[in-house]
Amino acid sequence: MTGAVHRLEIPTPFLVGRVNCYLLTGDPLTLVDTGPNSGTALDTLELSLAEHSVTIEDLELVVLTHQHMDHGGLLEIIGRRSGAEIAAFASLVPWLARYTASATADDNFAQAQMRRHGVPDEIVTVLGLVATAYRGYGSGSDVTRPLAHGEALIMGGRRFTVLHRPGHSPSDLVFFEEQTGLLIGGDHLIGHISSNAIVTRPFGGPVDAPRPRPLMDYVASLQATRAMEISEVLAGHGDPVTDHRALIDERMRLHERRAAKIMGMLSSEPLTAHQLAGRIWGNVAVTQAYLTLSEVLGHIDLLLARDRVVEDDDGPVTRFKAR
Numbered sequence: 001m002t003g004a005v006h007r008l009e010i011p012t013p014f015l016v017g018r019v020n021c022y023l024l025t026g027d028p029l030t031l032v033d034t035g036p037n038s039g040t041a042l043d044t045l046e047l048s049l050a051e052h053s054v055t056i057e058d059l060e061l062v063v064l065t066h067q068h069m070d071h072g073g074l075l076e077i078i079g080r081r082s083g084a085e086i087a088a089f090a091s092l093v094p095w096l097a098r099y100t101a102s103a104t105a106d107d108n109f110a111q112a113q114m115r116r117h118g119v120p121d122e123i124v125t126v127l128g129l130v131a132t133a134y135r136g137y138g139s140g141s142d143v144t145r146p147l148a149h150g151e152a153l154i155m156g157g158r159r160f161t162v163l164h165r166p167g168h169s170p171s172d173l174v175f176f177e178e179q180t181g182l183l184i185g186g187d188h189l190i191g192h193i194s195s196n197a198i199v200t201r202p203f204g205g206p207v208d209a210p211r212p213r214p215l216m217d218y219v220a221s222l223q224a225t226r227a228m229e230i231s232e233v234l235a236g237h238g239d240p241v242t243d244h245r246a247l248i249d250e251r252m253r254l255h256e257r258r259a260a261k262i263m264g265m266l267s268s269e270p271l272t273a274h275q276l277a278g279r280i281w282g283n284v285a286v287t288q289a290y291l292t293l294s295e296v297l298g299h300i301d302l303l304l305a306r307d308r309v310v311e312d313d314d315g316p317v318t319r320f321k322a323r
Helices: 039-050 075-082 090-097 099-116 121-137 214-226 244-266 273-281 289-305
Strands: 005-010 019-024 030-032 061-063 085-089 145-147 152-155 158-164 173-177 182-186 232-235 309-312 319-322
Touching: 005 039, 019 039, 019 232, 061 075, 061 152, 085 090, 090 099, 090 145, 099 121, 099 289, 121 289, 214 244, 214 289, 244 273, 244 289, 244 319, 273 289, 289 309
Parallel strands: 030 061, 061 085, 085 145, 182 232
Antiparallel strands: 005 019, 019 030, 152 158, 158 173, 173 182, 309 319
């Protein structure tokens, strides 16, 4: 039986606000994403499901778009209560199986990156404590259905193609229904905000693993999505996107403007990524040090790829200078 797709708006404790989960009321009865691990989120999810005459125990398939805790924090509770099949990106399976250890390693990697790129130790220490406190909003799970790029997945009686679109996170998946042009997009493309390409520890990598280049991955992912014939993107936050090409073009222009701004700053003197973030965002580069650092490093990577910038990492702190 083919069913409808319903948006469930679940509160989060994060600045991004509510997260969209999607209920597909066909066979198998499917929930895409869960919301964070909090009593408020769980209560809201149960009330939202009840509006469609569904309980958590009725769910047959739970699908995760990516690893961030606002999207998968209730995964363990829902999986345990429902006995549903749990589907997620195959490379994410061991990460979810050892959630606490995985999240700790990710936080340690982030702290090492902050120190390497000029964030003062006292700020790194405070943000590390905050990250530890927030870790409880996430959860792990045993995945019974590992997903690979290009495979078919039936959700709510509808046939979707699984597409890996890394950038915002290494595990981002989107789900495309070719018959209707519908894309369930997670945080890959959001209308009212630009998804941050967060510098994330590679799956299974050590704390001192080489820094990945997520914005480069994200740009490639956006270009692949732009080429698709999509009628509507159901986003992980906010309203659906109805013109994905116009929005992607806008995002590309934003990245070019940001890269040009950073290039202008580096033309006068070498700077660390944290110094650049401070000049762009002021005090936000302290309170949101890792997000702003990821943003700057992403645009630095665009400039490095174009041979416009030189990376000097001989000392304890990396600096960048114009070529």
